[in-house]
Amino acid sequence: MTYAADAKLRPAAGTDYKEASPWRTRGIALALAGLVVATIAFFGNLVAAGQSGVDQASNLAWTFGVTTTGFALVKTAIAVVLWGIILKLWLRADSIKTTLPQLVGTPGADPTPLGDLDTPFGKVAVTEKAPGPLPIHKMAKKMFRPMVAMGLMAVIVGLIVSFVAAGSAPNTAALAWMQGLQFLGEGMLLSGIAFLLGTILWAIRTAGGEVQEALGVKVYTPKMPGTAKAFVALMMLGLMVSIAQFIGYIVVAGSSDPASAFAWLGPFREVGLGLILAGIALALVTIGNVLGFQFWRIQNLIKNGDRS
Amino acid sequence: MATTSTTSSDFAIDVSKKGLGYNKPQQMGRKLWAPMWVMSIMAFPIALILGIVRSNAIASGEAETTIAALGHTTTGIMFIGFTAVFAAISFAIARILGEFRKGGGEIQELVSSEVRTLKMPPTAKIFILGMAMAMMTLLIASIIHLVVAGQVSSGSLSLADAETAAINLEAVRRLGVSVYLVAITFGLATIIKVLRFQAIRVRELAQVST
Numbered sequence: 295m296t297y298a299a300d301a302k303l304r305p306a307a308g309t310d311y312k313e314a315s316p317w318r319t320r321g322i323a324l325a326l327a328g329l330v331v332a333t334i335a336f337f338g339n340l341v342a343a344g345q346s347g348v349d350q351a352s353n354l355a356w357t358f359g360v361t362t363t364g365f366a367l368v369k370t371a372i373a374v375v376l377w378g379i380i381l382k383l384w385l386r387a388d389s390i391k392t393t394l395p396q397l398v399g400t401p402g403a404d405p406t407p408l409g410d411l412d413t414p415f416g417k418v419a420v421t422e423k424a425p426g427p428l429p430i431h432k433m434a435k436k437m438f439r440p441m442v443a444m445g446l447m448a449v450i451v452g453l454i455v456s457f458v459a460a461g462s463a464p465n466t467a468a469l470a471w472m473q474g475l476q477f478l479g480e481g482m483l484l485s486g487i488a489f490l491l492g493t494i495l496w497a498i499r500t501a502g503g504e505v506q507e508a509l510g511v512k513v514y515t516p517k518m519p520g521t522a523k524a525f526v527a528l529m530m531l532g533l534m535v536s537i538a539q540f541i542g543y544i545v546v547a548g549s550s551d552p553a554s555a556f557a558w559l560g561p562f563r564e565v566g567l568g569l570i571l572a573g574i575a576l577a578l579v580t581i582g583n584v585l586g587f588q589f590w591r592i593q594n595l596i597k598n599g600d601r602s
Numbered sequence: 603m604a605t606t607s608t609t610s611s612d613f614a615i616d617v618s619k620k621g622l623g624y625n626k627p628q629q630m631g632r633k634l635w636a637p638m639w640v641m642s643i644m645a646f647p648i649a650l651i652l653g654i655v656r657s658n659a660i661a662s663g664e665a666e667t668t669i670a671a672l673g674h675t676t677t678g679i680m681f682i683g684f685t686a687v688f689a690a691i692s693f694a695i696a697r698i699l700g701e702f703r704k705g706g707g708e709i710q711e712l713v714s715s716e717v718r719t720l721k722m723p724p725t726a727k728i729f730i731l732g733m734a735m736a737m738m739t740l741l742i743a744s745i746i747h748l749v750v751a752g753q754v755s756s757g758s759l760s761l762a763d764a765e766t767a768a769i770n771l772e773a774v775r776r777l778g779v780s781v782y783l784v785a786i787t788f789g790l791a792t793i794i795k796v797l798r799f800q801a802i803r804v805r806e807l808a809q810v811s812t
C-alpha cells in the first residue's frame with residue numbers, strides 16, 4: 295500500500311532512471327564548502343596558539359563557532375546525498391520490478407509456509423502481501439526534515455553567539471550558550487542523518503515488498519535485526535545526551551566559576567555525538583545486510599523460475 | 603547536472619564472465635567495521651569518566667599539572683573513540699558497496715550475461731584516500747595528546763606549553779574530523795552512482811535473457 299505522504303519520498307513521476315542525480319553533485323559541493331569553512335577556522339586556531347589573554351580567548355571563541363558550522367555544512371551535505379540515495383533506490387527498484395518477470399519467467403512453486411523463516415541473512419517474515427512500515431520507519435520519514443532544519447538553525451544561532459563571545463571576551467555566559475547550542479545542533483543534524491538512514495531502510499523494505507508482490511510470489515521481508523534495534527537505542531540515547539548537555543550549559547551560563555562544570559560538559563557533549571555516530575554505523579551495517587538479503591532473494595527467484 | 607548515459611557501457615566498467623565479488627577495500631570493510639565499532643563504544647565512556655574525574659580535580663583544587671594531564675588524556679581517548687567510530691562508518695559504507703558489487707555480478711552471471719562491474723569511481727578513490735588521511739591525522743593527534751599528558755605529569759613539559767599543544771592539537775583534530783566527514787560524503791555519493799548504474803544495467807539484462 296502506498297500512503298499519500300510517501301509520494302513525497304519517491305521520485306516525481308516520469309523521472310528518468312538514466313539521469314545523473316543532482317543531489318549527488320549538490321551534496322559534494324556543499325561538503326567541499328564545509329571543508330573550506332573548517333580550514334579557515336583551522337588557521338585561526340593556529341594563530342590563537344601563539345596568542346595570549348583576551349586576543350587568544352577571542353580567537354578561540356570564533357574559531358569554535360566557525361569550525362562547528364563547517365562540520366554542520368558537511369553533515370547537511372551528507373543528508374543531501376542520503377536524500378539522493380533514497381530517490382535512486384526507488385528508480386533501481388522500478389527497474390527491477392520491470393525486468394524481473396522476464397528474468398524469472400514463471401515463478402517456481404514455493405512450499406515455504408507463511409510465518410518466520412531462517413535465512414543466511416537472519417530471520418525473515420514470509421507473507422502473502424507486502425507488510426507495512428514499522429513504527430520506527432513512520433517516525434524516521436516524518437522526522438528527518440525537521441531534525442536537519444532545527445539542527446542547522448541551532449548551529450547558526452550558536453555561530454552568531456560565538457561572534458558575540460569573540461567580541462566581548464572573556465564572556466563565560468556567551469561561551470556556554472555557544473557550546474550548548476552548537477552541540478545541540480550537531481546532535482540534531484546527526485539525528486536527522488540517522489532518520490534518513492531509517493527512511494532508506496523503509497524504502498528498501500517497501501520496494502522489496504512491492505517487487506515481490508508484483509511478481510506474484512510470497513513476500514520475504516527481513517525482521518528487524520539486533521543491529522537495527524541497537525541503532526535506534528543509540529540514536530535516541532545520543533539525542534537525549536545532546537539535549538541534556540544543552541540544558542547543562544544553560545545552567546552553567548549563570549555560574550561565576552564554570553571551569554569545573556566545563557570540564558565534564560565537554561566530554562559529555564562529545565559522548566552524545568559519539569553515541570549517535572555509533573548508531574549510524576549500525577544503521578549502515580543493517581542496510582548492507584538487507585541489500586545482501588535482497589540479492590539472495592532475487593537469485594533464488596531467478597533460479598526457481600521457469601523461463602522455457 | 604543531467605548526463606545522458608543510455609547504457610551501462612557508458613560507465614567505466616570491467617567486463618568479465620564471472621562476478622568479481624568483493625574488492626580489497628570492501629573485504630577490509632566487512633572484517634573491520636565491528637572491531638572499530640567496539641573500540642569506539644569502549645572509548646567514549648572511558649573519556650567521559652576521565653572528564654568527570656578532571657571536573658572533581660578542578661573543584662577540589664588539585665595540582666594544575668594533574669588537571670592539565672587529565673585534560674589531554676580525556677581528549678586523547680575521546681578522539682580515539684571518534685577515529686574508531688568514523689572508521690566503523692566508513693567500513694560499513696564499503697561493505698554496502700561490496701554488496702552491490704557482489705550481488706550485481708552474481709545476478710548477471712545467473713542470467714548467462716557477461717558480467718559488467720563498475721570500475722572504482724573517482725569518488726570512491728577520494729573516499730578511501732580521505733578516510734586514510736583523516737584517520738591518521740586523528741590517531742596521531744590523539745597519541746600526541748597522551749604523550750603530552752605524560753610529559754606534563756612528569757614535569758618535563760611546562761603548563762604553558764601543554765596549553766599551547768592543546769590549542770594546536772585541537773586545530774588539527776577539527777581539520778581531521780572535517781576531512782573524515784567529507785570522505786564519508788564521497789563514499790555515500792559513490793552509492794548513488796552504483797544505484798544509477800544498476801538501474802540501467804538490470805533493464806539491459808531483460809534483453810539478454812530474451
